[in-house]
Amino acid sequence: EAGVAQSPRYKIIEKRQSVAFWCNPISGHATLYWYQQILGQGPKLLIQFQNNGVVDDSQLPKDRFSAERLKGVDSTLKIQPAKLEDSAVYLCASSLDTSATNEQFFGPGTRLTVL
Amino acid sequence: AQKVTQAQTEISVVEKEDVTLDCVYETRDTTYYLFWYKQPPSGELVFLIRRNSFDEQNEISGRYSWNFQKSTSSFNFTITASQVVDSAVYFCALTRRSDKLIFGTGTRLQVFP
Numbered sequence: 001e002a003g004v005a006q007s008p009r010y011k012i013i014e015k016r017q018s019v020a021f022w023c024n025p026i027s028g029h030a031t032l033y034w035y036q037q038i039l040g041q042g043p044k045l046l047i048q049f050q051n052n053g054v055v056d057d058s059q060l061p062k063d064r065f066s067a068e069r070l071k072g073v074d075s076t077l078k079i080q081p082a083k084l085e086d087s088a089v090y091l092c093a094s095s096l097d098t099s100a101t102n103e104q105f106f107g108p109g110t111r112l113t114v115l
Numbered sequence: 116a117q118k119v120t121q122a123q124t125e126i127s128v129v130e131k132e133d134v135t136l137d138c139v140y141e142t143r144d145t146t147y148y149l150f151w152y153k154q155p156p157s158g159e160l161v162f163l164i165r166r167n168s169f170d171e172q173n174e175i176s177g178r179y180s181w182n183f184q185k186s187t188s189s190f191n192f193t194i195t196a197s198q199v200v201d202s203a204v205y206f207c208a209l210t211r212r213s214d215k216l217i218f219g220t221g222t223r224l225q226v227f228p
Contacts, residue, residue, distance in 0.1 A: 033215070042119075042206050042218025043160070056215055089158060104216065106152075106160035 002026065004107035006092050012113045018080040021110045025073070025094030031055075033104060034067055034077050035091040043091055049075065050097070079112075087114045117142045119209050121219035128197050129227050136192045136222045138207030144168075149183065149190045150208040150216065160206070166190065197226045 005024040013019050025032050030051050035043035046065065048055040052072040060067070064083070069075040079086055089109040095102040118141040128134045140149065151163040164174060166183050174181045178195045194201055204223045208216040 040220070042208070042220050043216070044218070045215040048215060091160065093160075103162050103165065105162070109158045111158070 004092055004094055004105055006090075006107040006110055008110055009108060010111050010113075012115065013082055014115050015084055016081040018078065019082055019112065020076050020078045021090050021092075021112075023075045023077070023092030023107060025075075025092070026105055028096070029094035029105075030072075030097050031095045031102075032069055032075050033093040033095075034075070035093065037089040037091055037109070039088070046077070046090075082112075082114045084114050087112055117144075117147075117209055117211070117217045119207050119217055119219035121207055121222050123222045124220075125223040125225070127225045127227065130198060131196050132226075133193060133195050134197050134224065134226075136194075136205050136207075136224065138190045138192065138219060140188050140190065140207070140209045142209060142211070144211050146211070148210050150210070151181065151190075151192050152206045152208060152218075154204040154206060154221070156203070163192075163205075194224075197224075199226050199228055202226045 004026055007022050011019055032049045034046045036046050037043040046060045047057040047067045049069045052069050065079055067077045089111050091109045092107045093104040095104045120139045123137055147168045149166045153161045153163055164181055171183050180193045182191045202225050204221045206221045207219045210216050
């Protein structure tokens with residue numbers, strides 16, 4: 001079974017530029033999560049989708065971050081414009097559904113550096 | 116509010132030593148779930164264990180064991196006879212049913228040969 005795929009693995013941009021990350025969850029997983037992991041900290045949820053609907057985006061900085069999962073499968077996370085403090089690893093995860101008993105499977109992450 | 120505290124920022128041991136990683140959590144919920152994840156240098160988070168709040172039985176899986184104590188709100192993780200491949204950052208996490216994972220700040224374990 002293929003795992004969660006993310007691309008790119010690394011991205012370096014200058015502040016005020018835009019960037020987009022892509023995630024393809026495990027086949028059949030209805031729930032998709034985007035986490036931000038700043039160096040030295042644990043991952044923090046940015047947004048959670050159930051199929052193509054948003055379940056929780058309370059910690060998403062909506063003035064600059066946006067995410068979509070139009071067909072309920074893969075997802076993109078965009079930052080526009082980027083700030084220095086956005087430098088982090090962006091992790092995508094998926095699970096069968098929103099039940100807490102379902103394990104979340106994580107992708108390898110995209111490491112973003114904002115200069 | 117929910118919170119997870121991993122007070123140990125970094126632990127260094129020599130191979131074959133036993134090591135315990137501490138995790139203390141806060142929640143007002145009676146039903147909740149606790150997790151441990153391993154994050155090797157490659158960056159991917161690897162699931163290790165899930166425990167629900169009604170199951171306080173300790174669990175052993177090979178060299179890994181977990182001690183869940185509701186009385187002290189702790190969910191500690193012990194690696195017996197550590198190996199170099201155990202070197203990673205370990206995260207403890209907490210969630211309510213159908214809710215997001217709340218992670219601790221992680222403990223970096225370095226196992227030296």
